[in-house]
Amino acid sequence: MxxxxxxxxxxxxxxxxxxxxxxxxxxxxxxxxxxxxxxxxxxxxxxxxxxxxxxxxxxxxxxxxxxxxxxxxxxxxxxGGRGRWHPVQQAFEKEQAAQCGYCLNGMVMQAAALLAREPSPSPERIRAELSGNLCRCGTHVEILRAVQTAAQAATEATGAAPA
Structure with a gap:
């Protein structure tokens, strides 16, 4: 092999x-x-x-x-990891955007990729980006809020105006 x-x-x-x-x-x-x-x-x-x-x-x-x-x-x-969380991971923790945690990896990774290329997405854009990631527990509202929180934190850190 x-x-x-x-x-x-x-x-x-x-x-x-x-x-x-x-x-x-x-x-x-x-x-x-x-x-x-x-x-x-x-x-x-x-x-x-x-x-x-x-x-x-x-x-x-x-x-x-x-x-x-x-x-x-x-x-x-x-x-990211303990002591060096990625902003999306920090936001997911802050917004308590996990229940069983099975979808968490995919949601965080998909959101991080979105924010890397589009730092200030609209709620509709976030929903569209995450639509292919399944969450069976129903933390959709918290997940959306977490991505928005991460985007806001990035915008504040860079001083860029939201789109």
């Missing part, structure tokens, strides 16, 4: 014997013990497995790990 070279959370990773058909999600969780991305549907439809590939939100369950060799992969763990 072939060797796999990845860049995950700004760290170069070399893995031996990774099957060509192995998904990025499988490699992240099983080989690298990164449990931020979750296995939800396995079809790229629920968003629980969302990671960033070169800064773009992507569904790790439907991406071949070998297909992203040489690209920068960021998981929830690489976005």
């Amino acid at each position: 072939p060797r796999l070279l990845l860049s995950v959370n700004a760290r170069r990773v070399e893995l031996d014997d990774v099957p060509r058909e192995a998904s990025l999600l499988h490699v992240l969780r099983n080989d690298l013990s990164l449990n931020g991305p979750k296995y939800g549907c396995g079809l790229g439809q629920c968003g629980a497995c969302t990671v960033h590939v070169d800064g773009v939100a992507a569904r790790a369950c439907v991406i071949a790990a070998h297909g992203v060799a040489g690209r920068e992969i960021t998981t929830l763990e690489g976005l």
Whole structure:
């Protein structure tokens, strides 16, 4: 089986014997013990497995790990962590935007990608961006508020006017 070279959370990773058909999600969780991305549907439809590939939100369950060799992969763990939370993670905590937490990875990663390219999105834009991420617990209002809080904090930090 072939060797796999990845860049995950700004760290170069070399893995031996990774099957060509192995998904990025499988490699992240099983080989690298990164449990931020979750296995939800396995079809790229629920968003629980969302990671960033070169800064773009992507569904790790439907991406071949070998297909992203040489690209920068960021998981929830690489976005931020205790003592160095990403603004979106801080806002989700502040707004208590999690219940069971299963969708949390996907929501945070999708929101962070949105705010990186569109720092001050409208509530409608946020809803549209997160519409492909499923939350069964019903914390939709808190999630929307958390993304708005993160956008506002970023706007205040940069001194930019909201769009």
